[in-house]
Amino acid sequence: MLHEKATASSLTLSDKIDRVVTNRWLALPVFVLIMWGIYTIAMGGTVVSIGTMGTDWVNDVLFGEWIPNGVETLLTTLGVGEVLSSLIQDGIVAGVGAVLGFVPQILVLFFLLSILEDCGYMSRVAFIMDRLFRRFGLSGKSFIPLLVATGCGVPGIMASRTIEQDRDRKLTIMTTGFIPCGAKMPIIGLFAGAVFGQSPWVATSAFVIGIAA
Structure with a gap:
């Protein structure tokens, strides 16, 4: 049987990318670099950290000034007592604000992860990590949620939605x-x-x- 070796000119763009992102030595450094970029944009503290900017705006402006001031004005107009007013402001408004403050970072994170999913890079990462993770009964795609969970467990768990098999998910x-x-x-x-x-x-x-468990 005759096997013809593919030449560099016959390789498609996808094949050339695969040679880099699935390479035995380059795959993990490339993955670390890409995830570092995603973390920096979604949750970092630099000028390109869009997610952090959104979170700071929600915490400091939306739920720090606008909504509390508006609710306080409304409660004063309605003549609500001090105890009930404190319960609404410090309990409901502050509680909802603390939860919604994470939304911008999560939205940016999932938007960037969806780009990696659509361009096929997540499948390549899963292929690289699948052999190791199968020894623990997990899918190679489990690597992304576990990595994201080191920053925050909530988006880490939500990132598991990309795993097709119900058992693995x-x-x-x-x-x-x-x-x-x-x-x-x-x-x-x-x-x-x-x-x-x-x-x-x-x-x-x-x-x-915790990690070993």
Whole structure:
């Protein structure tokens, strides 16, 4: 049987991209660079961090000035008591604002991830990581939610929607919750400091065990 080796001129653009993004040595560095760019745009603190700008505007302007001032004016006009007014302002308005503050970052993150999905890069990443993750009963696509969960568990779990198989998606959701994120770190530090005498080993162990679990 005769096998003809593909020449550089006969390779399509997709084939040339595959040679780089699925290369044994370049695949992971390229992936880290791309994810760094996505994190920087969605959740970073630079001039191109659109998601952070949106979150800061929602927290500081929309729910920091506009809505509280408008609600306060409305409550004063209606003659609402101080206790009920405090409950509405500090409870409902502040609570809703704290939750909606994450929306801009999540929207930007999922928009960028959807671009990677549509251009086929996520499938290539899943192909690279599939052999390793199958040893743990997970799909190669589970790598993205687990990575995103190191920043925040909520978008990490939501990122599992790209996994087609129901079993793999549910396993990814359950395991993603164990990844220590920014919200879990203060709790780990609180328990290590208040219960275990500020033991650094307890904090480190909780972080590592969460990932290992």
